[in-house]
Structures are given as C-alpha cells and as structure tokens.
C-alpha cells in the first residue's frame with residue numbers, strides 16, 4: 001500500500017471550543033490507484049488531505065489514528081522530514097494554481113529549480129528537463145511558455161504547470177484537492193484527463209478530492225464518500241455509483257442532475273449537515289435520512305464490509321438491526 005490511514009481523528013480548537021473535523025477516518029491507496037473522495041462542503045475532505053501532507057494549522061490536533069506512507073508512520077516525522085516528503089514523494093495540486101506558483105519567477109525557472117532540488121542534475125540539465133516536463137503536461141511551444149510569468153498565462157495553463165511541478169520529483173502519490181473547481185468546464189475535462197494520463201503512464205497513485213460524482217465516475221478506481229467528518233461508504237467506483245449502499249451516497253447521486261455532465265455542481269440535499277460541535281448521537285446522517293430507523297438516532301454504525309470490495313456505515317446493511 002502506498003498510503004494507509006487508520007482511525008484518524010482530527011480536532012480543531014476555535015473560539016467556540018473544540019470541533020471534531022475527522023472522526024475515525026480510515027482509507028488505503030494501492031500503487032497506481034486513483035481514490036476519489038466526495039462529500040458535501042465541510043465533510044472533511046480537505047482536512048484529510050492536509051493531515052496526510054502535515055499541513056494542518058496550529059489549532060489542529062490529531063488525537064487518534066495512524067497515517068502510513070509506504071510503510072512509514074508520518075505522524076512520527078518532524079516538520080523538516082515532512083517538508084522533504086512533500087513535493088518529493090507526495091505531490092500536491094490545489095484548487096487555485098497561483099498559491100503554488102511564484103508570482104515573479106518565470107515558469108521555466110520555477111520548474112528547473114524544483115527539478116534541481118529533487119534530482120542531482122546540473123542547472124543546464126534541469127532547464128532541459130523543465131522543457132520536457134512542460135511537454136509532458138501538453139503545453140504547446142514549451143520553450144516560449146518557460147519564459148513567461150504565471151500572470152501571463154490562463155488558469156488552465158497555470159494548473160498544467162502546477163501539475164508539472166507536482167510530478168517533477170517524481171512522486172509516488174499525488175494529492176489533488178478540487179484541482180479543476182476554479183476552471184472552465186472544457187478546461188476541467190482536459191486537466192482531469194491529464195491527471196488520469198499521468199497516473200496511467202507513470203503508475204502514480206492519486207487521491208482526488210472532488211464535489212463532482214461525474215469526475216469520480218470518469219477518473220477514479222475507488223471512491224470514498226465522507227459525511228460530517230466520517231467515511232460512510234467506500235468501494236470500487238462502478239459498484240458504488242451503480243448501487244450505493246449508504247442512503248447518503250444515494251442522496252448525492254440523486255442530487256446530481258446528469259452524471260454525463262461532470263461540470264454540473266451538486267444540488268442541495270434536503271436538511272442540514274449537523275453541527276460538528278454538537279455531533280448527534282448515532283448516525284450523523286440520521287436526521288436527513290429517508291430510511292432512518294430507531295437505532296440510527298441512538299447508536300453509530302461502524303464502517304464494515306457489506307459485500308466484496310465495498311464497505312458502508314449503515315444499520316440498513318446489518319443483519320442485527
């Protein structure tokens with residue numbers, strides 16, 4: 001396994017007190033696998049990514065669990081070791097490409113600098129490799145683009161460059177948090193295609209965070225559905241999307257206007273996400289669940305295997321209810 005999270009709990013301390021943002025989150029990603037993470041806003045997708053990257057803020061505390069990357073326990077690493085792992089072994093792509101780019105440095109130089117840092121090559125070689133890296137992310141006329149500053153390029157071009165930077169080490173795992181949300185629909189498709197292509201060609205594992213089930217269906221081998229900081233369903237994409245086991249996954253699918261149109265945002269699901277500060281007893285989705293039973297408001301179901309390669313946290317899937 002490239003990445004394993006086991007029973008991860010993350011708490012934030014704020015003005016209103018403590019909030020549990022992740023509650024016993026477990027996941028695993030094999031070599032070459034693309035895992036999609038979906039869920040409404042506030043479900044804990046970004047906190048999961050930031051926990052892996054060691055980029056949680058100082059008001060966050062990992063109160064339980066394990067994060068293991070290629071068998072190495074990341075929670076025992078210091079900030080310097082984590083910094084060297086990021087970029088080198090774990091690449092990152094976020095929603096807004098400008099946050100990852102140096103605004104006053106030509107993109108070719110940025111790439112060459114990162115390549116030089118990760119591989120023992122001369123400056124001249126690094127510049128050559130930077131052009132190759134731009135070609136690999138399908139930038140036409142890479143020699144010309146290398147001489148440009150980020151502000152001279154479109155959003156889609158910038159995100160291609162961020163992907164080239166993220167892949168330059170090259171990493172074993174790419175974490176992409178809503179990488180296309182800020183882009184036009186046609187560009188979104190191209191960027192996702194590019195991520196999938198790099199995954200196919202290089203065997204890089206990918207953790208892809210998205211709001212969009214259409215994206216999951218096109219790109220991801222497995223999907224993990226999060227709700228209120230917990231994993232409610234996980235399994236092979238096709239199986240989960242064709243026949244969801246958890247009513248929340250079902251609701252997400254019903255909220256999607258057209259699976260064939262991955263650009264469409266999700267429609268709202270009736271009811272409200274629970275206040276994480278006052279996490280309800282029982283299943284967090286119970287108050288919005290059309291199939292809720294008495295037990296759902298009392299006791300929280302654990303995430304358990306419900307069929308081959310599929311887990312769900314739902315009392316409906318148990319024989320014991």
Ligand SMILES: Nc1ncnc2c1ncn2[C@@H]1O[C@H](COP(=O)(O)OP(=O)(O)OP(=O)(O)O)[C@@H](O)[C@H]1O
Nearest residue numbers: 012014019021040041042043044045046047048057
């Ligand atoms: N820096 C922070 N300080 C305090 N609480 C935080 C912080 N970051 C996240 N949280 C809490 O964690 C919850 C999960 O946030 P997260 O950003 O992971 O959601 P998300 O699923 O990525 O949502 P979105 O799709 O909107 O990005 C939030 O609702 C909030 O309560």
